[in-house]
Amino acid sequence: xxxxxxxxxxxxxxxxxxxxxxxxxxxxxxxxxxxxxxxxxxxxxxxxxxxxxxxxxxxxxxxxxxxxxxxxxxxxxxxxxxxxxxxxxxxxxxxxxxxxxxxxxxxxxxxxxxxx
Numbered sequence: 001x002x003x004x005x006x007x008x009x010x011x012x013x014x015x016x017x018x019x020x021x022x023x024x025x026x027x028x029x030x031x032x033x034x035x036x037x038x039x040x041x042x043x044x045x046x047x048x049x050x051x052x053x054x055x056x057x058x059x060x061x062x063x064x065x066x067x068x069x070x071x072x073x074x075x076x077x078x079x080x081x082x083x084x085x086x087x088x089x090x091x092x093x094x095x096x097x098x099x100x101x102x103x104x105x106x107x108x109x110x111x112x113x114x115x116x
Contacts, residue, residue, distance in 0.1 A: 002027035004034055012044040013113060015106060019052035022060030031060075035067040039074045046071060047109045051082030061096055068100045081109040 002020040009015055016034055021027060031048075038046055048064065050056075068078040081103045083091055091097060103109035 002030060004030060006034070009110065013047070013110065014038055014043050014045070015047045015049055017049040017052065021055040022050075022053055022063070023055065023057045024059035028059055028063040031063055032067060035071060035078075039071060039076070044076045045113050046076065046078045047106055048078065048080045049082050049106050050080060050087055051084070051106070053083070053087050054085075056087050056090055058094070061091060061094055065096060065099055077113070079103060079109045079112070081106045 002018060002022060005017040005019075007015045007017060016031075018031070022031065035046070064080065071078040079101045080091075080096075082105060083102060088102075091102065096102070101109070101112065103112065
């Protein structure tokens, strides 16, 4: 089961803290809905915190890539932070960090954003 907690850290930065599993079906739909809502709200910068995600499947990674592209098209930037263990391994094997910026921690992802 996937849980998503939304946290605003600066006026233009939102962190989505994900925990559980990102897999085909409802979890992917929930992530997509959250991203669509942030686009509607004109959020400029989003960090997906995967620190508490135990598992991700190919559909989950595909959803993250699709959301990042959608967000970029809307003029924003999406970053991924905290991926570790099997989640990081699968992302690296799939070359996802070449498409979306991956950071070891949320703090690193935050530091990389240029001020608005």
